[in-house]
Every structure is written in structure tokens, then in C-alpha cells.
Amino acid sequence: MxxxxxxxxxxxxxxxxxxxxxxxxxxxxxxEILPVYGEIPDFNLIDHHGEVINLDKFKGSVWVADFFFTSCAGICPRMTEQMTRVQEAFKDNKKVKLASFTVDPETDSVWVLSMYAKGWGAIDGKWFFVTGEKRNIYELARQGFKLPVEEGDGGPGDFIHSDRFVLVDGKGRIRGYYSGTDPDEVDKLIKDIKIILKER
Incomplete structure (x- = not known):
């Protein structure tokens, strides 16, 4: 028994x-497993504090990138407003960062970007505003971030205008594209960031 x-x-x-x-x-x-669209190559640019910024700054972090310019009166303020939403959602998480690359570096000097960052309440060490040589930025946008924009050589007449937010994981891999002017798309971006944060 x-x-x-x-x-x-x-x-x-x-x-x-x-x-x-x-x-x-x-x-x-x-x-849910997010797709991988490619890898971001290393870059050497300048942040809004005048310091060199490269891919190492984002290693191990989930980050969101966009391309804008401070004098833009159209979609850029709406995009920046949505970036502040992303910052707010992860303000206490050091593993989430943001990078806004200017497409008008001749106008957007380090000082101009620093004032812009301050005006939008960018958290130091979390949200970086980036400038540098125009050709380098444009090559990074087209070849690195694979943004769907017209071909160009980064010369004086070349201009990029994209509303895309690009989600990048801690290994430098592109994991998603989102409209930076659509709050619903940004809601999805915030959700997808949380998914990547849970990945091992």
C-alpha cells in the first residue's frame, strides 16, 4: 500500500x-520576436556637448535614432515631441537612449544643438543631439540606418527629410522603423523597446 x-x-x-x-x-x-534589418556601422560624430560620439556610446543599450534639423517648422517639432514621450517612458532606465542626428550640420552647431536639447528637456546622458560632417551623417542615414530616402552624395544640394524613428538593440542591430509623427506608431515603438529589453 x-x-x-x-x-x-x-x-x-x-x-x-x-x-x-x-x-x-x-x-x-x-x-514576440522582432526582426533584424541590418547592423549599424561605427561612426565618429560630435554630440551637443562637443564630445566625440560613436557606436560605443550605445553598446549594450536599446536606442532610438531620428534625423531632423532645428530650423524645421514642419514635421521635426512633432517628431521631437514624440521623442520626449519615449524619453519619459524610460527616463529611469539607463539601458534606453535616444539619438537625434541633424541633417543640417552647417546651421546646427554644437551650441545650437545644446540650446535645442535644453529647450526640449533632454536628459543628459540619455538623449544625444548629434552633428558632424554632412557627408558622414548622410552616408550613415542611407547606408547605416537604411532610411528610405532619395539617393545623394551629401553635397550642398543634397537633403534628407525622413519622419522615421529607428529602433536599435544593444548589439547595434536595427529592429524596427516607426513614423515619428504618429502617436500610435510611437506607442508600438515603446512596446517594442520593452520586448527588446527582455531579450537575453
Missing amino acids: AGKKIVLAILSIAFGIAVAFMIEIKKMSSA
Whole structure:
């Protein structure tokens, strides 16, 4: 009789473990996995403090990039407003950063960007406003971030205007594109950042 009870107890434990295992497998299979669209190459540019900024600054962090210019009166203020939403959602998480690259570096000097950052309440060390050589920025936008913009050589007549926010993971891989003027798309971006933060 005692032997029968032991066997039943073992079977019950084994069944419980099997059920728990199946539930965990189901959770893992239903978890959303974001695609990988490519890798960001390294770059050497200047942030709004006048310091060199490169890919190492974002290593191990989930980050969002956009391309704008401070004198833009159209979509840029709306994009920057949406970036402040992303900053607010992750203001206490040091693993989330933002980078806004100017497409008009001749106008957007370090001082201009620093004033712009201050005006929008950018958190120091979290949200970087980036300038540098125009050709380098434009090559990074087209070849690095793979933004859907017209071809150009980064010369005086070349100009990029994109409303895209680009989501990049801690390994420098592009994981998503979102309209920076659409609050619903930015809601999805915030959700996707949380998904990547859970990745191992």
C-alpha cells in the first residue's frame, strides 16, 4: 500500500513538472520576436556637448535614432515631441537612449544643438543631439540606418527629410522603423523597446 502511494506521488509530481514545462514552452513560442534589418556601422560624430560620439556610446543599450534639423517648422517639432514621450517612458532606465542626428550640420552647431536639447528637456546622458560632417551623417542615414530616402552624395544640394524613428538593440542591430509623427506608431515603438529589453 505504501509503495502504491509513493508511485502515485511520483507520478503526480512528474505530471505537475510536465504541465509546468509545457506552459513555459507555450509562453516562449508565443513571445514576440522582432526582426533584424541590418547592423549599424561605427561612426565618429560630435554630440551637443562637443564630445566625440560613436557606436560605443550605445553598446549594450536599446536606442532610438531620428534625423531632423532645428530650423524645421514642419514635421521635426512633432517628431521631437514624440521623442520626449519615449524619453519619459524610460527616463529611469539607463539601458534606453535616444539619438537625434541633424541633417543640417552647417546651421546646427554644437551650441545650437545644446540650446535645442535644453529647450526640449533632454536628459543628459540619455538623449544625444548629434552633428558632424554632412557627408558622414548622410552616408550613415542611407547606408547605416537604411532610411528610405532619395539617393545623394551629401553635397550642398543634397537633403534628407525622413519622419522615421529607428529602433536599435544593444548589439547595434536595427529592429524596427516607426513614423515619428504618429502617436500610435510611437506607442508600438515603446512596446517594442520593452520586448527588446527582455531579450537575453
